[in-house]
Amino acid sequence: MIRSGDVPDAVLEATSSRRLVDKAAEDLAAARRVGGRLVVPGDAEWPAWALLPLANAAGRGLRWACPPLGLWVRGKALLSELLERAVSVVGARAATGYGEHVATDLAYELARNGMTVVSGAAYGIDGCAHRGALNAEGRTLAVLACGIDQSYPAGHTQLLDRITGRGLVVSEYPPGTQPARHRFLVRNRLIAALSAGTVVVEAGVRSGARNTASSAAALGSVLMAVPGPVTSAMSAGCHELLRDGLATTVCTAAHVIEAVGQFGDDLAPKPTTESRPTDSLEGDALRVHEALEPRIEQSAERIAELSGVALTRVRAVLPALELLGLADRPETGWRRTKANHNPTKAPPTPQTQQTNNQQPAPT
Amino acid sequence: MIRSGDVPDAVLEATSSRRLVDKAAEDLAAARRVGGRLVVPGDAEWPAWALLPLANAAGRGLRWACPPLGLWVRGKALLSELLERAVSVVGARAATGYGEHVATDLAYELARNGMTVVSGAAYGIDGCAHRGALNAEGRTLAVLACGIDQSYPAGHTQLLDRITGRGLVVSEYPPGTQPARHRFLVRNRLIAALSAGTVVVEAGVRSGARNTASSAAALGSVLMAVPGPVTSAMSAGCHELLRDGLATTVCTAAHVIEAVGQFGDDLAPKPTTESRPTDSLEGDALRVHEALEPRIEQSAERIAELSGVALTRVRAVLPALELLGLADRPETGWRRTKANHNPTKAPPTPQTQQTNNQQPAPT
Numbered sequence: 111m112i113r114s115g116d117v118p119d120a121v122l123e124a125t126s127s128r129r130l131v132d133k134a135a136e137d138l139a140a141a142r143r144v145g146g147r148l149v150v151p152g153d154a155e156w157p158a159w160a161l162l163p164l165a166n167a168a169g170r171g172l173r174w175a176c177p178p179l180g181l182w183v184r185g186k187a188l189l190s191e192l193l194e195r196a197v198s199v200v201g202a203r204a205a206t207g208y209g210e211h212v213a214t215d216l217a218y219e220l221a222r223n224g225m226t227v228v229s230g231a232a233y234g235i236d237g238c239a240h241r242g243a244l245n246a247e248g249r250t251l252a253v254l255a256c257g258i259d260q261s262y263p264a265g266h267t268q269l270l271d272r273i274t275g276r277g278l279v280v281s282e283y284p285p286g287t288q289p290a291r292h293r294f295l296v297r298n299r300l301i302a303a304l305s306a307g308t309v310v311v312e313a314g315v316r317s318g319a320r321n322t323a324s325s326a327a328a329l330g331s332v333l334m335a336v337p338g339p340v341t342s343a344m345s346a347g348c349h350e351l352l353r354d355g356l357a358t359t360v361c362t363a364a365h366v367i368e369a370v371g372q373f374g375d376d377l378a379p380k381p382t383t384e385s386r387p388t389d390s391l392e393g394d395a396l397r398v399h400e401a402l403e404p405r406i407e408q409s410a411e412r413i414a415e416l417s418g419v420a421l422t423r424v425r426a427v428l429p430a431l432e433l434l435g436l437a438d439r440p441e442t443g444w445r446r447t448k449a450n451h452n453p454t455k456a457p458p459t460p461q462t463q464q465t466n467n468q469q470p471a472p473t
Numbered sequence: 474m475i476r477s478g479d480v481p482d483a484v485l486e487a488t489s490s491r492r493l494v495d496k497a498a499e500d501l502a503a504a505r506r507v508g509g510r511l512v513v514p515g516d517a518e519w520p521a522w523a524l525l526p527l528a529n530a531a532g533r534g535l536r537w538a539c540p541p542l543g544l545w546v547r548g549k550a551l552l553s554e555l556l557e558r559a560v561s562v563v564g565a566r567a568a569t570g571y572g573e574h575v576a577t578d579l580a581y582e583l584a585r586n587g588m589t590v591v592s593g594a595a596y597g598i599d600g601c602a603h604r605g606a607l608n609a610e611g612r613t614l615a616v617l618a619c620g621i622d623q624s625y626p627a628g629h630t631q632l633l634d635r636i637t638g639r640g641l642v643v644s645e646y647p648p649g650t651q652p653a654r655h656r657f658l659v660r661n662r663l664i665a666a667l668s669a670g671t672v673v674v675e676a677g678v679r680s681g682a683r684n685t686a687s688s689a690a691a692l693g694s695v696l697m698a699v700p701g702p703v704t705s706a707m708s709a710g711c712h713e714l715l716r717d718g719l720a721t722t723v724c725t726a727a728h729v730i731e732a733v734g735q736f737g738d739d740l741a742p743k744p745t746t747e748s749r750p751t752d753s754l755e756g757d758a759l760r761v762h763e764a765l766e767p768r769i770e771q772s773a774e775r776i777a778e779l780s781g782v783a784l785t786r787v788r789a790v791l792p793a794l795e796l797l798g799l800a801d802r803p804e805t806g807w808r809r810t811k812a813n814h815n816p817t818k819a820p821p822t823p824q825t826q827q828t829n830n831q832q833p834a835p836t
Contacts, residue, residue, distance in 0.1 A: 123783045124781050124782060124783055125781055126777075126783050126784065127774065127777035127778040127781075127782075127783065127784055127787075128777075128778045128781070131778070208702060208704070211704070212703060212704070290763045291759070291763050292759065292760055292763055336703055337700030337701065337702075337703060337708070337712060337715070337722075338700065338701070338702055338703070339571060339700075339701055339702055340575060340699055340700060340701070340724035340725070341571070341574070341575070345700070346724070349700060349722055349724050352700070352715070352722040353721070353722045353723075353724075353728070358716070359700075359712055359715045359716045359722075360716075361703035361709070361712050361716075362703070365716070396654070396655065397655055400653045400654050400655055401653075411490065414489075414490035414491075415490040415491045415494070418487050418488060418490075418491070419487060419490075420486045420487055420489055420490065421489065421490055
């Protein structure tokens with residue numbers, strides 16, 4: 111029970127109209143009927159550490175960040191365990207096929223890598239996030255803006271049941287509470303707080319993404335956004351977050367895990383491509399190689415003139431290229447071997463200029 | 474003429490094989506035959522200020538940044554004039570339909586806004602950039618990795634001719650020079666140097682984008698990247714530049730103009746959406762409005778209980794909502810007027826909790 115001395119005067123005044131309503135026993139019974147329970151501070155599964163940022167932010171004067179007094183939960187998992195490695199994946203209800211694909215895929219990979227996928231169970235991105243995690247037989251947690259006994263949205267009744275099978279459905283509103291606009295805002299702060307980071311997959315310019323973004327920023331949580339076509343209105347909110355420097359660009363689950371994971375442990379691999387036979391060539395060797403023709407044999411002197419590399423160096427580099435299989439000398443002169451592929455190569459002319467180039471790869 | 478005292482020993486050695494080749498008169502005649510000219514320092518149209526960053530970077534020891542000794546140009550425009558407000562639009566040769574669409578559109582809008590679109594005349598993004606600018610009857614400049622008398626790539630012969638009609642084709646290589654890999658690298662530094670900023674529209678992970686990026690960074694030029702689907706290999710290079718913090722996210726010509734334009738003068742407009750009748754509501758008024766039902770009339774006392782707003786405030790807020798056309802009192806109680814649309818609204822229950830929410834908009 112909250113002693114009235116703990117409650118600020120403003121709250122006492124605002125709740126004056128319902129001070130005398132006591133439904134505690136009724137609420138607990140309603141939760142039990144759907145297999146739910148009330149988790150409060152002091153319980154073994156109360157995620158005190160996860161809620162600390164909310165308490166800290168509230169302490170700095172951000173009234174909206176006030177931590178929940180308790181959480182109604184439904185499902186087999188333990189709340190604190192589920193939140194140990196958790197990331198939120200959220201976005202537009204009116205998602206595109208692209209957004210739904212990316213959300214499902216991202217959540218699948220995150221869950222497969224042991225992350226709990228937190229979302230809001232809404233249509234669109236949220237639903238795909240939960241489904242992706244479930245498909246990977248991973249863990250997922252839905253934070254509702256209504257009671258845990260409500261099926262909202264109605265089309266997600268089955269999905270919510272599946273979530274309770276492997277994870278949890280959570281709400282700070284008691285059973286029976288219906289969704290309303292201000293409750294979504296309150297709920298969004300929990301989504302931001304309960305996870306190490308929040309990924310916005312798709313969002314319109316006017317959307318909850320802004321709201322989640324400011325919550326995440328205030329709570330010191332990592333905000334990430336998935337880019338998309340600049341021609342898509344459903345990616346405009348993500349791009350705005352990126353342009354405003356509020357979110358980090360993430361394209362894959364590895365990027366997300368790098369951003370929220372253990373410092374130094376979870377670095378995303380750098381993208382790689384097939385290597386080319388000429389990758390190892392630099393400076394003079396690259397320039398000499400460029401000067402070679404595939405079909406015409408040329409003298410070392412001519413190659414020196416074309417490449418702008420001194421003749422002594424050319425004479426040292428050509429046998430090295432031959433060892434690498436990049437050049438040969440069938441009869442009197444040197445030529446490029448056919449195995450090697452270089453689309454920008456064209457017959458060189460006597461007019462090659464001197465360049466002091468140290469850069470890595472051509473456009 | 475360059476006096477040999479100006480030339481470092483390394484250059485003298487590297488060019489030893491072609492020191493005696495003198496084609497000056499021949500080159501000038503070849504340029505004149507295609508309507509071209511050689512622009513050198515001291516000429517009225519020499520863009521000294523545009524090349525300063527190259528000289529500065531070279532002075533800091535970056536050998537590749539060495540400014541050109543002269544520029545071969547073909548076309549009706551004056552070089553220095555064309556570069557007054559210039560931005561480079563570059564990207565992959567193997568562009569997707571998305572990239573080609575965005576490049577064309579971006580260049581069109583940039584040219585329509587008085588910017589000169591600089592690019593490299595390659596297939597894919599480069600070609601679209603030039604075409605977009607030409608379609609807007611704007612100005613465009615192609616920097617080649619071969620002589621200005623060459624038609625490279627062959628399929629862009631007509632495009633190059635169209636560019637000389639409204640802009641310029643430029644190269645630091647004399648007439649007759651064929652393209653070769655190291656010349657593309659040398660050319661890329663000019664594309665980065667000659668414009669106030671460089672936009673990468675599409676790029677693979679292994680691409681010239683990296684090269685252009687390091688040039689732009691070293692020259693203090695603005696590097697921008699257009700996001701795209703994370704499922705597209707042709708956007709992977711752009712996303713890598715964004716993730717590495719080397720480039721700024723740009724989605725529209727307005728974003729580009731803001732990034733390279735006059736400080737404070739060329740700010741991009743913030744995206745806007747339709748306003749809703751409830752946009753002006755905040756705090757208590759929003760909460761009271763949420764508690765109203767469209768069909769059921771409710772007493773002020775009941776609304777106070779539902780909304781968690783003190784009865785005295787509810788009595789003050791309801792007439793205000795009536796004035797805004799958001800509530801009315803047909804008989805004994807208050808209800809929400811039908812004109813207003815709120816998709817998240819659902820029948821409230823007696824169990825609404827107290828929340829101190831100050832956030833702007835729901836998910």
